[in-house]
Amino acid sequence: PLIRASVSDIRIPLFLFAFAEELQKSFLPIFVRQLYEPNPWLSESVIISLPIVVWLTIVGLAAPFSGQWSKRFGSRNIFLFGLIPSVAGFLGCSMAQTIFQFVLWRGATALGYAMITIACQDYLLGKNVAGSRNVNIAVFIGIVITATMCGTAIGGILAARIGYQATFLIAAGLMILAGFAGYQMLSLDIGTGIEVTPTGKGGLAGIRLIFKNRRFLVFLFCIAIPTNILMAAYLWYLVPLYLFELDRTTAEIGRTMMIYYLLIIAIGEAVSKKVNTAKGLTLLVGLGALLSGIGLVAFHRWYDFWAVALSVAFLGLSHALIKAPQITLSLEICRAEVQTAGHNIVLGALRVLERFGSIVGLITGAVMIDHYGYQKTTGIAGISVCVASLFFLLFFFVFRKNKPDA
Structure with a gap:
């Protein structure tokens, strides 16, 4: 053409x-x-x-x-x-x-x-x-x-x-x-x-279709949604407010947040090229999510600028391992649904559910900050992400090792 x-x-x-x-x-x-x-x-x-x-x-x-x-x-x-x-x-x-x-x-x-x-x-x-x-x-x-x-x-x-x-x-x-x-x-x-979505397979119909896949649900609630919650609730919301409370200027806040995106640019593409098997992608996103939780837990008690900067760096490094591979992994997990409804439906439903999860997580985080403060909220978020990522890894590598796909 x-x-x-x-x-x-x-x-x-x-x-x-x-x-x-x-x-x-x-x-x-x-x-x-x-x-x-x-x-x-x-x-x-x-x-x-x-x-x-x-x-x-x-x-x-x-x-x-x-x-x-x-x-x-x-x-x-x-x-x-x-x-x-x-x-x-x-x-x-x-x-x-x-x-x-x-x-x-x-x-x-x-x-x-x-x-x-x-x-x-x-x-x-x-x-x-x-x-x-x-x-x-x-x-x-x-x-x-x-x-x-x-x-x-x-x-x-x-x-x-x-x-x-x-x-x-x-x-x-x-x-x-x-x-x-x-x-x-x-x-x-x-x-x-x-490419246009086949009639009857879009919107809610597409979400209902992929919700029958248990492996996708584990991936969604243990990896995809927590990743987006950390970006919206921690990076976009908590980090600016917390650093401002630590008497940092908006210029310093901007440079600190820049670390996250810099690491994704520097590492993300190289990682996605190296790993292309379903097992490798599953391990990569699971370990990436675990690393992001560890980063929050490790530094949450330090009432200090460098603690926040290091936690943002950990978040950027871990999300560099997750961002691109999770798209490929979601299509691999939903291979049958992709054949039935097309990849646009699977990815569209994933984006809608991720965004909904981000909204719920952001509001929950704001309420927790009122009750527990910045440091304890960060620690709770980190522990929650660690638990979710460990469950994801156990589900895919232990529970389902000798079982057929969902």
Whole structure:
């Protein structure tokens, strides 16, 4: 077929957009705490978590619709339309005077994020796009993680120098630049006509299908959901607040969080290339999850900046072992379901369930911080992850050793 597009088309637009979106990551809970006013129904910690909870919820709900819009209208059009709620959301965040207003505008940025990331993903899966799908998606993930690393670090520096509101305005400006780049670089009709879910196998039907697989349930509740909870509840929420309490600047917070993404970039791709058997992948994600729990337990008693930095490094190292392999492993575990419904259904259901787990975990973590404080909450989370990962390893390597697949 005639090649009319390539992965290079999305590099600059997607990087600019993701970079702008991530400028807030190192200071968002700190900014929300400044807007906090006492509420008779919800505690301070829960209210501070609401912008992240709403963002995760809307991204999860909007992603399937964004995929359908992209197939119908083309990826470039959805990319450009997605910038409207994103830019409006960051402008609104810069002017928000209450937490309710801020949550509303963060919801708008979540809608834009879902539309744009799904549009870019579908662009790479479209007809007449150079390169294999696997390589193109790996490049997509690499762009997003690299932009996240840079945006988190530079956003912290900007917030320390010019303030939170001005940083939100810079994010909006960068997104407009991403729009110009996307308009110039993305081909008009790429992204339409990609694999469509068979009728009756999508959404809840797909989730019901994979829920019959016991091995998948063990993987989901022991590896996939805990991994996402640690990223949302610990890295995005607890780390900024805890370091701010330790009198660290937003620039230092951003650099500390950057360690996580740097390790995933440096180690993740190399690890995923080395291990490709089902047994090897299972061992890798199990040990990776165990390592993340050990990292939290080992350093949770130190009321110190370096303890947090080391725990973030442990988290980055362990998630580098988990992130890419868990996608391949989920498809291997659900081989029968993939043949019945397609890999999009399995991965789509996995993402929905991961996000739902992250939301529940984040709210639970916020409540625990109110009752136990940062240190004890970190220790409890670490022990829970260790127990879950040990059960996962026992289930796959001991309990099921002489049993047929579920």
